Amino acid sequence: MKCILCESTSQFLDDYKLNIESDIDYFGKLKIFYCESCDLGFANPMPDSEKLNYFYSNIYRAKGRPHEIPENYRFNLYSERNLSYFTYLSTFVNFENINNIFDYGSGLGDLGSLIKKKYDHINLSSIELEKTSKKILKSPGMMKKHYSPGIPVLINQIKHDKKSAFIYIGKKYKKRKDFFTLSKNSNLKEAASNLYKTFRMVKKKGYKKIQICKIPLKGSGIAINDRIMRASN
Numbered sequence: 001m002k003c004i005l006c007e008s009t010s011q012f013l014d015d016y017k018l019n020i021e022s023d024i025d026y027f028g029k030l031k032i033f034y035c036e037s038c039d040l041g042f043a044n045p046m047p048d049s050e051k052l053n054y055f056y057s058n059i060y061r062a063k064g065r066p067h068e069i070p071e072n073y074r075f076n077l078y079s080e081r082n083l084s085y086f087t088y089l090s091t092f093v094n095f096e097n098i099n100n101i102f103d104y105g106s107g108l109g110d111l112g113s114l115i116k117k118k119y120d121h122i123n124l125s126s127i128e129l130e131k132t133s134k135k136i137l138k139s140p141g142m143m144k145k146h147y148s149p150g151i152p153v154l155i156n157q158i159k160h161d162k163k164s165a166f167i168y169i170g171k172k173y174k175k176r177k178d179f180f181t182l183s184k185n186s187n188l189k190e191a192a193s194n195l196y197k198t199f200r201m202v203k204k205k206g207y208k209k210i211q212i213c214k215i216p217l218k219g220s221g222i223a224i225n226d227r228i229m230r231a232s233n
């Protein structure tokens with residue numbers, strides 16, 4: 001069998017194991033092949049995508065099925081499964097440098113929530129077809145929509161109160177303790193990308209309050225102001 005990516009010869013691994021024998025209606029008689037040069041396992045023949053969409057939207061988590069979600073289900077972010085996925089992803093993704101994650105087929109969103117719990121600056125979007133998971137994903141409080149450092153954030157500040165972390169743009173106070181710049185060169189784009197990082201750093205240092213100077217309402221400054229407003233709520 002030719003690999004679907006690189007077309008080199010792949011080897012037969014196994015028959016696809018169905019959870020429920022009758023699901024063969026949706027999956028067909030799948031065999032799994034493995035390509036060593038791509039490190040890719042793939043199904044052959046590829047099941048019909050319309051049938052698969054129907055299956056995962058309506059049947060996969062239906063009542064009495066192996067993946068049914070019980071009524072009062074509360075997921076465990078730190079399940080062994082989530083932690084092992086997270087550890088694996090961390091071997092090749094530095095989440096510190098990631099701003100957006102699109103989780104395709106997120107299920108209940110628990111893995112994404114775990115990542116977000118650890119890296120609160122990341123914007124997480126989840127895409128899920130399946131009805132029950134979707135309901136859970138949409139439930140209020142399921143996902144924190146915006147980053148908040150968890151300590152008071154004061155905007156449009158002029159005077160340092162001598163105990164808060166003071167965040168500003170430029171290098172005017174570069175030698176002063178408690179002052180943190182978002183961009184030495186007063187570049188608003190750079191400042192925007194440093195905002196959450198700076199919040200986290202400041203919080204790590206143990207500050208109990210954040211003061212932020214006035215940020216110009218132009219270009220990326222608009223996004224910065226927007227984020228600060230949300231973070232201060």
Ligand SMILES: [Zn+2]
Pocket residue numbers: 003004005006007008035036037038039040
């Ligand atoms: Zn290949």
